[in-house]
Amino acid sequence: MPSIITELPGPRSREIIETARTYEPRSMGDQVPVVWDHAQGCVIWDVDGNEFLDWSSGVLVASVGHCHPYYVEQVKSQCDRVFNCYDFVNEPRAELAKKLVEITPPHLEKAFLVTTGSDATEAAIRMARRAHDGYEVVGFDGAFHGRTLGAAAAGGMGSTRRGYGPLTPGFLQAPFPYVYRAPICKGKSEDECAQACLEYLDWVVEHQSEGRLCAVITEPYQGGAGGIVPPRAWMEGLQEWCRERDLIFILDEVQSSFGRTGEMFFMDHWGLEPDLVCLGKGLGSGVPCSAVVGTSEIMDALPPGSMSSTNGGNPISCTAALAAIEIIERERLVENAARMGELFERRFLEMQAEVPQLGQVRVTGLMGGLEFVKDPETKEPAPELARQTIWEAFQRGLICIAPIGLYNNVVRVAPPLVITEEQANESLDIFEEALHAAVAETG
Ligand SMILES: Cc1ncc(COP(=O)(O)O)c(C=O)c1O
Known part of the structure; x- marks a missing residue:
């Protein structure tokens, strides 16, 4: 359980952050000022010896918990063998490719x-083209x-698109059914919003396309925009729309994969059958690793030598990923994410009943987005309240990622999937206290 033994940020954290501020650009996220020293499972220790519970998993990375002993042992043993062999075949890579094909839908x-x-989304787009x-x-x-x-x-977030001049041409932009906030959804039910967005797709194609469509790309739920799960009817309709047009x-x-939402992959919730899936x-659950899994028809369209990568598929990453998948399966972490997710959702809805500024609670497994507003009627975004809640939580021993969402008014909830019921309740108690303190502070 958390233990805070210095003022926060602690003196050593301050010193290191000062060095970082001097020698690094300021382009990174504006996280709470803490320097991680080590972490285990769901617990983080900073360089001053303070102990925190973790609702970040890094950034939804450390699904099997930080430094899981089996994971560490497997990675260490691979470190004694070989780190990089470019795209010469290595055994962990071949085994990982096999495993990914086995655990995804049969047509992949x-x-x-x-x-x-x-790398994975770029590769998928290149393959599609x-x-x-x-x-x-x-x-x-x-x-x-x-x-x-x-x-x-x-993508369609202003913060990643704006200020960099013209982006790569050949992309069309259509509305996403963000039922709570998108203008196209105003006053509409989930189903009506799904229908309106699907109809608008044809409008977009009619007015933006050169007649050379090849693919559609979407997240199953929009993460950076605030953990927004679209209506199922929209996603199924979108898949159908692609099929009908041979896209x-x-x-x-x-x-959204590897148990995060209470299924191994989000597509398993709705039985989706995408042609390419980015992971x-x-x-990797810590060691960087990503993948595209797809149909042979698409993937084999690329001739030998046309796509590889310096570090992609290296034996360390692949060993880490194999260990992570083994742990997820062996320790039934997908089931734990689903079970803990229910607890998180129930507690957040109780908090919402007391704090109307908690405009929308969106929880699927251990992926949560809490959208803060100044007034539930006007839905005016409340980024200060989101930020203050994260700050108050930090002061009490709970680490959350900086606010996300189109208006920076969403608190992301993403603990490692190994979180126990006791840790879940403890962290929720801290969060609840932090929320009330933040409301009092920001008025
Ligand atoms: C859905 C989705 N796609 C792609 C990315 C990009 O991943 P990376 O930061 O590893 O390049 C992210 C990262 O947050 C993501 O959430």
């Missing part, structure tokens, strides 16, 4: 290993697929 037959989530006659890709408002220029063009359906599960984050 090949897996391509890379390093970051952006190579395998199809067209080149245009439809993406959605509010989407986040990474920060490389192609991935940013596929490649790319599902970006970089964030990352929890796949």
